[in-house]
Amino acid sequence: MNRRDLAAIGFMTFALFLGAGNLIYPPLMAQQAGENWLIAIVGFLLTAVGLPAFTLVVLGRLSSADKLTALLPKWMDRSFWFLVLTTLGPAFVLPRAVTVAYEMGVKPFYSGNGLMVFSALFCALTLWLALKPGKLVDYIGKVMTPALIAMLAVLVIAALVNPLGEPSQAIEVYQQAPAVNGLIQGYMTLDAIAAVAFGWVIIQTIRSKGIEEKKAISYYTIRIAVIYSVLMSLCYLAMGYLGSTSSEIAPSATNGGEILTRYAAGEFGMLGQILLAAITLMACLTTTIGLTNANSQYYKNTYGITFKASATVIMVLTAIISNFGLETIIEVSLPAILILCPIAISLIIAMVLISEKSESNTLTISMSHTAVVCIAALFGTIDALHILGKLPEGMAAFCEQWLPLFSSHTSWLLPVFITIFVHKLFNKTVLKNVVVNN
Template sequence: MKRRELAAIGFMTFALFLGAGNLIFPPMMAQQAGENWLIAIVGFLLTAVGLPALTLIVLGRLSSADKLTASLPHWMDRTFWFLVLTTLGPAFVLPRAVTVAYEMGIKPFYQGNGLMLFSVLFCLLTLILALKPGKLVSYIGKVMTPALIVMLALLVIAALINPLGSPTDANAIYKAAPTVNGMIQGYMTLDAIAAVAFGWVIIQTIRGTGISCNKAISYYTLRIAGIYALLMSLCYLAMGYLGATSSSIAPNSTNGGEILTRYAAGEFGTFGQILLATITLMACLTTTIGLTNANGEYYKNTYNVPFKISAVVIMSLTTIISNVGLETIIEVSLPAILILCPIAVSLIIAIIFMPNTVSNEKRKFSMSQTLIVIIATLFGSIDALNILGKIPSAIHQDLTAWLPLFNAHASWLLPVLVTIFSSKVIHIIQRNRNAVATC
């Protein structure tokens, strides 16, 4: 693969992940962290960038995204992918991207209610670009991403030259543990689960350049993950700086979007509002294209559904849900994503420490992998209920006292690690017994 192609795919990967939510998270966190914003951002990068990059690297080593779950029972494998791609697609993330694009990109300049017309046009544009997956690198990696980077750089350079404030005192939680709370916020971007879906797109894009050797796919995925990690880290640092220096222009803001809007207007006036609107629209568009492509690739490879049919159905559903009952859909879908994320990360960790549970030749059932998914689902459900505020106060106090990492929304981590370690030990003991028996 030529360096130019590699860079273009790396840029495309960065753009796929860079949705409006990714722009909004760091400014809000950095404003709250105040003088500790850099320490908090380090923790944020570990989970918001580190976990997705690790996921891409593991998927590249497998050379196919579907091998991540190939050791699970067939029904569990299909259920996992269906839920991941449905919630990241028309049931949650796609409608949210359309709505956010309208709220931040169009509504500030339009007094009426134009969401329906906008959603139709936005989804139609997404469909047109997604129906030519072979040209994704040209559309996104070579054109849209460089333009997006230039616009972000313009805003950040202006902030460096003329900051609109200075970091204030950190609030209580960021005074006590800035790095840990940064890690929690990074985990809550849920980009680790997005990386599982985008793995379909990235590996297929690599194959589209004529590369079919598994080792080569692993090698290039590693380098693409590196490009993504570098660009996304720089973006998060830049957005964090804007939030940390927004004390005078946007004090006590309720969300990162408000901070960015006021900062852009403060630096450039009306042009700044147009600049931010363009950044938001482009960031949302690259994400919707990537997720539509990921869904289409999955249904084509798994169920032999033609890519065009899948893409049309997905965009049609997205258009409808963007206009009707999005809040209800979010209430239903968010718990699923909060549970699926621990499952996905657990599978990645398991494959790192137990690579022999995955076969490159054929499906091979693994009791260890299945048990890990069950445990991640159980404890991930507890974390999801905690995040959604659905746990009674008395039970919440008991779980805080007795369940490790409960307040960090990662109570699934220790049980999963113990299960992986135990499975590894059992496997070594069985292998040694078999070796002795054959002597």
């Protein structure tokens, strides 16, 4: 693969991840962190960029995304991918992207209710671009991503030359532990689970360039992950800087979208609002194309459904569900995302610590992977209920006292590592007994 194609796939990967949510998340965090925004953003990068990049690297070493769950029972394997791709697809992330694109890209300039028409047109455009997966790099990596980066650069350079404020005093949580809270906020972007879905697209794109050998796929995936990491880190740093200097123009902002809107208007007036709308529409479009591609590839490879049929059904469902409204979509689907994310990360950890280094037989590894998924699902459910405020007060108090990392919404992490440790201890004991008996 030549350098130009490698760079284009890296740019495409960056664009696939860069949805509107990634743009609006860091500004609010940085505004709240105030003078400690840079420390907070470093913590944020470790989980918001580090986890997805690590996931891509592991999937590249496997040379196929579906190998991540190959050692699970078949029903669990199919259920995991169906839930992940459906939730990241028409059940949640795709409709959210369409709705956010309308709210930030169209609604500021249109007083009526045009969501139904917009969602139909936006999904039709997505479908048209997604139906040519061989052209994905050309569309996104070589055209749309450079345009998106250029538009972001205009806004950021203007802010550097003419900042509209100074960092204010940090709120209490960012005074006490800015890096730790940045880590938590980065984890809550849930991009690690998006990386699992985008693995289908990236590996397929590498293969489309004639790369089939396992080591070569891993080699190029690592370099693509590096390109993604650099670009996304720069983007988050830029959005963080905007947020940190926005306390004067958006003192009562409740979300990052409001901060970006006021900042763009403050720098360029109406032209700034148009620029921000273009950035949002472009970011949402690249994400919807990538997720539609990932879903369609999965259904084609697993169930034999044609790519065209899958993509069409996904886009029709997305257009319909988008009209239920963003709040309803989030309320219904967010619990599944919050539970699936720790399961996905746990599988990645298990693949690295068990499958690649274990000398035990396939059955033992399969049992360990199944146990890891069950443990992650159990404690991930507790974390999800805690985040959503649905956990009974008595149980919440008990978990706060006895469950490590509960307050950080990662109570699943330690039990997963304990499960892996037990596997390794058991495996070592069995191997030792076999050696002694022989």
